[in-house]
Amino acid sequence: MRRIEAGGLSVAYREAGPAEGPVAILLHGFPYDIHAYDAVAEMLAAAGWRCVIPFLRGYGGTRFLSAGTPRSGQQAALGADLLALMEALRIPRAVLAGYDWGGRAACVAAALWPERARGLVSCGTGYNIQDLARAGEPAAPEKELRHWYQYYFQTGRGRAGLAQNRRDLCRLLWRLWSPEWAFDEATFARSAAAFDNPDFVEVVIHSYRHRHGGAPGDPALEEIEARLAAQPRIPVPAIVLQGAADGVEGPLPAEDRNAAHFAGPYARRILPGIGHNVPQEAPEEFARAVMAVAAG
Numbered sequence: 001m002r003r004i005e006a007g008g009l010s011v012a013y014r015e016a017g018p019a020e021g022p023v024a025i026l027l028h029g030f031p032y033d034i035h036a037y038d039a040v041a042e043m044l045a046a047a048g049w050r051c052v053i054p055f056l057r058g059y060g061g062t063r064f065l066s067a068g069t070p071r072s073g074q075q076a077a078l079g080a081d082l083l084a085l086m087e088a089l090r091i092p093r094a095v096l097a098g099y100d101w102g103g104r105a106a107c108v109a110a111a112l113w114p115e116r117a118r119g120l121v122s123c124g125t126g127y128n129i130q131d132l133a134r135a136g137e138p139a140a141p142e143k144e145l146r147h148w149y150q151y152y153f154q155t156g157r158g159r160a161g162l163a164q165n166r167r168d169l170c171r172l173l174w175r176l177w178s179p180e181w182a183f184d185e186a187t188f189a190r191s192a193a194a195f196d197n198p199d200f201v202e203v204v205i206h207s208y209r210h211r212h213g214g215a216p217g218d219p220a221l222e223e224i225e226a227r228l229a230a231q232p233r234i235p236v237p238a239i240v241l242q243g244a245a246d247g248v249e250g251p252l253p254a255e256d257r258n259a260a261h262f263a264g265p266y267a268r269r270i271l272p273g274i275g276h277n278v279p280q281e282a283p284e285e286f287a288r289a290v291m292a293v294a295a296g
Contacts (some may be wrong), residue, residue: 001061007084008069012061013054017045019283022118023091024290025082026053027078029100030204031170032277033059033194035187036099039283044290052089056101057081058203060194071199073207074102074217075130078222079108086116095290099123099241099278101207104130111232112224119237119293121286123278124249126240126258126268129228135212146250148174153208163201179273233263237296239289240267243274243281265296 003012014034017218024044034053037251041051055062057077064071082105086094095118096106103122107129110117122128123284136143149169152158162169173187174181194200209215242252269280270290279286 003061003087004166005065005090006088007081008065009081009084010063010065011081011085011088012063013052013085014037016041016051016053017049019050021045021048021050022294023050023052023094024084025091025094025096025106026051026213026279027082027096027098027102028053028056028059029098029102030207030276031166031173031195032100032280033191035191036277036280038280040065040279040287040290043283043287047287047291048289052085052091052094054085055194055197056105057198058199062197064199069260070218071202072210072211072218072221073203073205074221074225075108075228076221077218078102078105079112079228080221080224081105081272083116084111085111087092092116093118095119095121095294097121097279097286100276104128107234108224108228110236110238111234112162112227114235114278116206117236119239119290119296120234120239121239121289121293123241124243124246124276124288126242127234127261129231129261130211131229131231132211132225133214133229143250146248150208150212153205154212154214159201159205162204168198170195174277175234178243178245178277178281179247180237180273181277181281183280231261233261235263237265237293238262238267239269239293241278241282241285241289242268243276243278244272247273248276265293267292
């Protein structure tokens with residue numbers, strides 16, 4: 001495990017592959033960690049890629065440098081963290097690849113700083129930039145049901161529940177979101193150690209409250225959020241991977257509702273039997289997508 005100061009964080013991260021290879025930054029989601037990319041990183045490293053796999057803010061060994069920094073989980077924070085990490089590691093361009101929160105960070109960076117993105121791989125929703133202006137609009141009842149945890153986290157009871165039962169709650173989400181993935185307890189425990197980060201609860205709760213208008217953002221990130229409010233298109237080569245068994249997204253529509261958000265070369269791939277944690281459930285497909293977007 002390596003560590004570097006980037007922006008307001010001391011980022012813990014893993015590297016794999018040759019230092020001189022093309023770079024892929026692999027970004028995990030909630031509630032997962034860098035072990036989601038163990039197999040992907042091995043495949044890419046064998047193909048000559050340099051893989052950088054950081055713990056996001058609030059996870060694993062990543063720490064805030066100042067006690068006074070807001071423990072924000074908003075989308076602007078995730079994108080800014082990614083850009084700061086690239087600056088700190090002196091990475092001019094990379095394939096940005098992620099799912100869930102990590103996919104959001106990758107989409108934000110690819111949309112706002114496309115010169116830094118050689119390509120994008122995003123899972124699930126695909127265009128993962130939140131439209132906060134429409135956050136109060138109800139979704140279809142079945143989708144609202146699948147988002148029960150987001151409403152739970154709006155309450156004091158939900159915050160206490162995450163703090164007190166974080167492993168049981170996160171294990172439940174793994175099962176609900178990837179119903180056909182037969183992970184074992186050792187696999188879960190390896191990732192669940194990352195949830196013991198002292199800022200995990202604060203960052204998670206803020207993330208879900210901010211996206212629904214229940215918490216203010218970090219004032220230092222207002223300019224980035226203002227740019228994201230325009231729902232900017234993503235101009236870099238992009239592949240969206242969607243698990244057909246994703247318990248967050250639910251049944252996938254035949255129509256690709258994300259395509260209009262991408263201005264560059266774009267493809268959508270649906271993965272039968274795969275749930276929310278695409279890189280860990282389908283590492284070969286994920287690694288192939290990383291290499292494909294690099295080729296344009």
